[in-house]
Amino acid sequence: MRKSIIAVVGRPNVGKSTFFNKICGRRVSIVDDTPGVTRDRVTAETEWNGRKLLVIDTGGIEPVTDSEMFRHMKAQAEIAMDTADVIIFMVELSAGVTANDRDIAALLKRTRKKVIVAVNKVDAVGQLPAEFYEFYELGFDDVIPVSSLHGTGTGDILDKAVENLPVNDGEDEDRRIHVAVIGKPNAGKSSIINKILGEDRMIVSDVPGTTRDAVDSIVSNSWGEYLFVDTAGIRRNARIDDRIEHFSVLRAKAAAERADVCVLMVDSTEGVTAQDERVAGIAHEAGKPTVIVMNKWDLVEKDNSTVNKVTKDVYIALSYMTYAPLLFVSAKTGQRVDRLFEMINKVYESSRKRVTTGMLNDVLNDATGRVQPPTDKGRRLKIYYMTQTGIQPPTFVIFCNNAELFHFSYQRYIENCIRKAFGFEGTPIKLIIKQKEEDDL
Numbered sequence: 001m002r003k004s005i006i007a008v009v010g011r012p013n014v015g016k017s018t019f020f021n022k023i024c025g026r027r028v029s030i031v032d033d034t035p036g037v038t039r040d041r042v043t044a045e046t047e048w049n050g051r052k053l054l055v056i057d058t059g060g061i062e063p064v065t066d067s068e069m070f071r072h073m074k075a076q077a078e079i080a081m082d083t084a085d086v087i088i089f090m091v092e093l094s095a096g097v098t099a100n101d102r103d104i105a106a107l108l109k110r111t112r113k114k115v116i117v118a119v120n121k122v123d124a125v126g127q128l129p130a131e132f133y134e135f136y137e138l139g140f141d142d143v144i145p146v147s148s149l150h151g152t153g154t155g156d157i158l159d160k161a162v163e164n165l166p167v168n169d170g171e172d173e174d175r176r177i178h179v180a181v182i183g184k185p186n187a188g189k190s191s192i193i194n195k196i197l198g199e200d201r202m203i204v205s206d207v208p209g210t211t212r213d214a215v216d217s218i219v220s221n222s223w224g225e226y227l228f229v230d231t232a233g234i235r236r237n238a239r240i241d242d243r244i245e246h247f248s249v250l251r252a253k254a255a256a257e258r259a260d261v262c263v264l265m266v267d268s269t270e271g272v273t274a275q276d277e278r279v280a281g282i283a284h285e286a287g288k289p290t291v292i293v294m295n296k297w298d299l300v301e302k303d304n305s306t307v308n309k310v311t312k313d314v315y316i317a318l319s320y321m322t323y324a325p326l327l328f329v330s331a332k333t334g335q336r337v338d339r340l341f342e343m344i345n346k347v348y349e350s351s352r353k354r355v356t357t358g359m360l361n362d363v364l365n366d367a368t369g370r371v372q373p374p375t376d377k378g379r380r381l382k383i384y385y386m387t388q389t390g391i392q393p394p395t396f397v398i399f400c401n402n403a404e405l406f407h408f409s410y411q412r413y414i415e416n417c418i419r420k421a422f423g424f425e426g427t428p429i430k431l432i433i434k435q436k437e438e439d440d441l
Helices: 016-024 068-083 099-111 130-138 154-163 189-197 243-258 274-285 306-317 339-351 357-370 408-422
Strands: 004-009 042-048 051-057 086-092 114-120 142-145 177-182 215-221 224-230 261-267 290-295 326-328 383-390 395-400 430-435
Touching: 004 016, 004 068, 016 042, 016 051, 016 086, 016 154, 042 154, 051 154, 068 099, 086 099, 086 130, 086 154, 099 114, 099 130, 114 130, 114 154, 130 142, 142 154, 177 189, 177 243, 177 274, 177 339, 189 215, 189 261, 189 290, 224 339, 243 274, 261 274, 261 339, 274 290, 290 306, 290 339, 306 326, 326 339, 357 383, 357 408, 408 430
Parallel strands: 004 051, 004 086, 086 114, 114 142, 177 224, 177 261, 261 290, 290 326, 395 430
Antiparallel strands: 042 051, 215 224, 383 395
């Protein structure tokens, strides 16, 4: 089931991070009395009443400020509001309704999202103080007392949030594969979606930065149902001097993080640049299956060895992503664009593949028999067993006698053996190494 998103917003120092940590069950956000400690969005996964939730903690919003830092925090919070299904608006009982609270309330009303007002620092149990009722003047129906410090009222807030999540979450939407089309500016992201849709849904221009926001397009065909997200081109930070473009990049990253599959668009006439490597890293680090699309292939002068040479060059540049398949296309002419759906389906299914523990350990025993585990100062690494614990990305836990002896190179060897045996084309694999003494087995 797809995770629903809840954003926690409010002015600085009203207890958002303490509340966030309480509902997530662990300390994720830094808590301090200094306004502005949480500058960027912090996210954590939790579950309530059977619903999987992605909770976003945001920096304090100062609606009117000369501070560049607070302007950045406000923009980050606005992104969280844009992507959230439900917004928790935190205010403070002792401060009453402030001018900033009113300004933030006006911002929230424009989102047309469900807003729950959490009145923090209501520590007394029993009858609510008279000043609590002042917060209804902010114009929202649900106003709930909480104590972030003690945790009282947090369950009521989450009950109300889950009650207001979209009813079709996890049904119609889950049948679609969510695809984020990412890449540096002018790589052809909008052009390929236009070709897929058969219409000029996206503005296409040679001017980098034309696409400002992430735009959703639903596609249904013989291959299945998809939701494509065209994102703003991601540039390296030194070249992002326009504030609007800066936050377009953040939206693009958020789209990639929420996607089931990433399509990395690369300009074939330029090859893989340092910026392409950075964009690919976003998908890889997020654990997303990826298809690398070499666009503008019609503009490349070719001979019998061109495909092999370009393929080799791509995998040298993206050495951490050799699992991702390549597709050579022209969004302009439509050449091989129809093959994209087949590849998206393939890498998506790879990311959801499960392997039994017995089959995994047969591969593990064969791998350790052919290449002995490393030793250090007379002590040899012993690998006891391996099991798969998750999907999207496929996640494997390996139990051994000494995690420090399990060098990265040997982890890569085991990963390659898993891939050779079971495929997993297009998706990253996550290995978790756990130390377990023989007496514990």
